[in-house]
Amino acid sequence: MSEPASPGDLGEYRPLSYFQLMEVSLRELLVEKGVLTEAEVNAALEDMRARGPEAGARVVARAWSDAAFKTRLLENGTRACEEFGLDVPALRLVVVENTPAVHNVIVCTLCSCYPRMLLGLPPDWYKSRNYRSRVVREPRAVLAEFGLRIAEDMQLRVHDSTADMRYLVLPVRPAGTEGWSEDRLAAIVTRDCMIGVAVPRVDTAGSGP
Amino acid sequence: MPQVAARPQYRTDHPSVPVRFAPGDRVRVRRTFPLGHIRTPYYIRGHAGVVERLCGSFPVPEELAQMRNGLPAQPLYRVRFVQREVWPDYRGGRDDVIEIEIFQHWLEAA
Numbered sequence: 001m002s003e004p005a006s007p008g009d010l011g012e013y014r015p016l017s018y019f020q021l022m023e024v025s026l027r028e029l030l031v032e033k034g035v036l037t038e039a040e041v042n043a044a045l046e047d048m049r050a051r052g053p054e055a056g057a058r059v060v061a062r063a064w065s066d067a068a069f070k071t072r073l074l075e076n077g078t079r080a081c082e083e084f085g086l087d088v089p090a091l092r093l094v095v096v097e098n099t100p101a102v103h104n105v106i107v108c109t110l111c112s113c114y115p116r117m118l119l120g121l122p123p124d125w126y127k128s129r130n131y132r133s134r135v136v137r138e139p140r141a142v143l144a145e146f147g148l149r150i151a152e153d154m155q156l157r158v159h160d161s162t163a164d165m166r167y168l169v170l171p172v173r174p175a176g177t178e179g180w181s182e183d184r185l186a187a188i189v190t191r192d193c194m195i196g197v198a199v200p201r202v203d204t205a206g207s208g209p
Numbered sequence: 210m211p212q213v214a215a216r217p218q219y220r221t222d223h224p225s226v227p228v229r230f231a232p233g234d235r236v237r238v239r240r241t242f243p244l245g246h247i248r249t250p251y252y253i254r255g256h257a258g259v260v261e262r263l264c265g266s267f268p269v270p271e272e273l274a275q276m277r278n279g280l281p282a283q284p285l286y287r288v289r290f291v292q293r294e295v296w297p298d299y300r301g302g303r304d305d306v307i308e309i310e311i312f313q314h315w316l317e318a319a
Binding site (some may be wrong): 092094109110136137138139140141152153154155156157158159160161162163164165 | 248249250252264265267270285287292295296299300301302304305306307308309310311312
């Protein structure tokens, strides 16, 4: 008898789902009609896959280090990112600032709008019905499930990303990071901190310059 | 790095209907349930809030979804709602808020 394929490796054959079939059909039609080429589709996918939360973390680290940049970032997120030299096509960014009295968290209840240009592809939980439906009506319970407890006397602001803007949370710079370089600061700014389901922790920083 | 061409809807200078509301204005989301592709969540329809900022004017999503150009564009606002007014059983601080982007044609003065 031959070896069975390990689960998740070769996988089982499954027919395409409705939406997969629609995607393949639409893509093939667009190529056939000369609207797009396969190479352009692949280039767009590669561009998306190459993006990760590092760009967002660099923006946060700069805002922590440069008060004038932070002011410009809160006024017009897109312009500040462009000034910072980031390639963020089509991004219209609203940056919301956490303070000792205010915590912000981002969701898109209608689909899964996400600042991909700065954070890369969204995590699966961000797209889940569970997160999308619950974080708007019981945000404190959802954040507690992420291990984040928001003090009773803090204001919690949920941002539902329903239309053309995309959102990034500017976390509070943690104590104990005085004198750190921007690179070292960026290392403690995780994807989840910029969605607002976590806050940066110094003990995760490791050693650095 | 391959460049992805900017699409026309990413322009920001669309001809728009006049702006009706300013930050601080109290507005109510229309309580209506048309069919189609709509970017106004069900849970906020009928609720009143305060304009937090004007985001600019953008082509109308209901029209874009029908392959039309969505012009004239509609002003888009961020509107702030008090959570305890949105969810009667809300558990959390009385200052907790939810902020949502809503197009002008979905808003009336409150």
